[in-house]
Amino acid sequence: MNAPSAPPSEAERAVRIGALVPLTRPGWAEAGRHLLAGLELAVRDVNDGGGIAGRPLELVVRDTAADPHRAAATVDELARLGVAALAGEYHSVVARAVAARADALGLPFLCSSAVLDALTEQPTPWVARLAPAQSHGWRIYADFLLGAGHSRIVVAAEPSVYWASGFRILRDHLAPRGGTVIELDMSALAPTAVCDALVDHRATALLLLVGHPEPAVSIVRSVRRDRRLAEVMIGAPAGQPEFTRWATLLGDEGAAVPFLRYLPECLGPLGARVEAVLRERLAEAPSFVAFEGYDTVVVLADVLRSHGGGRARTAEPWPCVAVEGTRGRIRFSRPPGISVRQWAWPPVQVVDRDPANPDRFRILHTG
Numbered sequence: 001m002n003a004p005s006a007p008p009s010e011a012e013r014a015v016r017i018g019a020l021v022p023l024t025r026p027g028w029a030e031a032g033r034h035l036l037a038g039l040e041l042a043v044r045d046v047n048d049g050g051g052i053a054g055r056p057l058e059l060v061v062r063d064t065a066a067d068p069h070r071a072a073a074t075v076d077e078l079a080r081l082g083v084a085a086l087a088g089e090y091h092s093v094v095a096r097a098v099a100a101r102a103d104a105l106g107l108p109f110l111c112s113s114a115v116l117d118a119l120t121e122q123p124t125p126w127v128a129r130l131a132p133a134q135s136h137g138w139r140i141y142a143d144f145l146l147g148a149g150h151s152r153i154v155v156a157a158e159p160s161v162y163w164a165s166g167f168r169i170l171r172d173h174l175a176p177r178g179g180t181v182i183e184l185d186m187s188a189l190a191p192t193a194v195c196d197a198l199v200d201h202r203a204t205a206l207l208l209l210v211g212h213p214e215p216a217v218s219i220v221r222s223v224r225r226d227r228r229l230a231e232v233m234i235g236a237p238a239g240q241p242e243f244t245r246w247a248t249l250l251g252d253e254g255a256a257v258p259f260l261r262y263l264p265e266c267l268g269p270l271g272a273r274v275e276a277v278l279r280e281r282l283a284e285a286p287s288f289v290a291f292e293g294y295d296t297v298v299v300l301a302d303v304l305r306s307h308g309g310g311r312a313r314t315a316e317p318w319p320c321v322a323v324e325g326t327r328g329r330i331r332f333s334r335p336p337g338i339s340v341r342q343w344a345w346p347p348v349q350v351v352d353r354d355p356a357n358p359d360r361f362r363i364l365h366t367g
Contacts, residue, residue, distance in 0.1 A: 014058035015051070015304055017043075017297070018078035020071055020088045020098055027066035028212065030243045031090045031289050035112060036061065037281050038293025039087060041274065046301045053305060057297070064089060068097035075101040084304055085110065087296045090289065092116035092134075092162045099127045099340070108303070111340070112296040113289050116162055120339045128318045128332055128341035130292055130299070134162075135169050135337070137260050137348050140367030141237045142173040144258065144350040147365065150205040150233060151179045156194055156219055157209040158186045166209055166237065186210055191218040195226040205233045208257075212240040217249050224253045235259070242287045247358050255355040258364055261288040264327050264347040265363060271326035285359075295325035 019039050022032040039059060046057045060083055064071040071094045078086065086102055086109040089095040095114030102109035103124040111119060111127065115134040120127055145153060155170065157163045171181040182201050184194060198206055206223060208216050216236070223229050236259045240246055246254050267275055274294050278286035302323045318332045318341040332341040350365040 014056045016058045016060050016081065016083045017300060018075075018081070018083040018086045019059045019061045020064050020074060020086060020094075021061065022066050022090055022094070023063040024065045027064060027094075028090060030245055031113070031287070032063075034243075034282065034287045034290040035088060035090055035293040037278055037286070038274075038290040038295075039112075039297055040293075041277055041281065042294040042297030042301075046297060052301060057301060057304075059087075064091070064094050064098075066091045066094055068094045072097045072101045075105065075107065079105050079107050083107070085300050087300060088112050088293070089114055092119075093160070095119060096161075099124070102126055108300075110296050110300055112292045116165060117338060118165075123334070123339045125318070125341075128299075128343075130295055130330070130343050130346065132262060132345045132348060133335070133338050133342060134165055136335075136345055137262075137367075138166055138169040138237055139173045140348050140365070141235075141258075141260055141350055142170050142179075143367065144365040145205060145235070146174065146177055146179060148233070152182075152201065152203045153179060153205045153207060154182050154184060154194075154198055154201055154203040155207045155209055156184045156186050156189075156215075158211060158215075162238075163209040170207070170237075186215055186219075191215055191222045194219055195222055195229060198223070198232055199228050203232065205235060208234065208236045208240065209238065213245065213249055216240055217246075220250055220253055220257070233258070239288075241353055242289075244284050247353060252355065252358060255353040255358045258350050258352045261349050261351055261361075262327070262346045263288045263291065263349060265349070265366065267326065268324075268328075270324060274326045291326045295327065295330060298323055298325050299330055 021036045043057050043059055062074045090113045092114040095111050099120045103126050109127045111129040113131050115131045117133045117135050155167055210216050234257050236257050239259045241257045241259050278290050303317045306317050322331050330343050333344050335344045348367045349363050351361045351363050354360045354362050
């Protein structure tokens with residue numbers, strides 16, 4: 001009979017990070033796939049560099065499917081499994097549920113990609129965020145609209161905390177500067193009715209604060225094919241046109257739809273290397289969400305190394321983080337009105353797909 005194997009040594013035990021990503025509908029699965037690709041690549045790179053104090057880093061991946069209740073329960077499961085920290089999430093309402101539960105359990109959570117300002121109800125030392133707060137990015141988008149000559153703007157919005165917050169940011173930033181923002185409730189309107197509303201309000205821009213692919217795709221098709229609206233700009237600040245499926249579904253009609261993305265104008269050496277590897281892994285150009293995933297692990301690895309992979313005091317080092325990510329030097333602070341430690345700020349661009357080549361992006365504005 002073989003002797004029982006010895007338990008793994010301290011150096012052999014993996015340091016585990018719980019990764020929360022939307023991988024199935026109704027979650028934005030394409031965003032989740034890019035986020036996970038970035039997380040996984042960074043874990044590989046950390047382990048190739050010696051891991052966490054000689055211990056390998058390991059992801060424990062869970063699909064949130066854009067369900068906040070499911071995500072909160074998953075946080076409890078991951079805590080029982082002994083993860084040292086939580087990472088990820090794309091949908092703001094889900095990230096908010098994760099942040100609340102992580103705060104209650106004293107489990108560090110680095111939010112990769114959700115932007116809702118009020119990620120937690122009260123300030124907490126346990127939660128930090130890489131993505132810019134919605135109020136920061138969407139004000140930059142509002143400045144782009146004004147600079148492009150748009151002061152009468154219609155917003156097609158679905159009911160949601162995230163969309164409602166975006167509408168308020170746009171309205172409150174544009175109104176003192178002479179802008180008019182009119183909201184259409186898409187729970188009560190068909191996509192074709194948006195066209196008549198644009199004519200009635202003499203709007204020069206339509207912003208999509210709605211889900212993708214529907215009703216976003218149907219609205220774009222209706223507006224693009226209405227000859228009365230040939231001069232109306234369509235915008236999507238939340239970033240729906242970033243992903244390949246947008247171009248696949250809409251083709252040329254999906255070009256010239258400005259959106260927000262969080263990349264610098266030129267990637268440095270780390271970003272360029274990561275971009276090349278992610279492009280091969282994804283078999284397409286990586287979105288900014290993939291870079292957010294990679295940077296999440298870069299930060300957590302730095303935090304975990306300072307404590308040998310332990311969880312007990314991991315929340316304390318957020319203010320001391322100073323690491324090079326794919327998009328610049330990452331440090332955390334607590335900007336006014338933001339309840340979590342925040343990278344202030346990642347680079348912000350307004351871009352669109354080039355009508356001459358919808359696979360290529362044009363930078364229209366930076367902030």
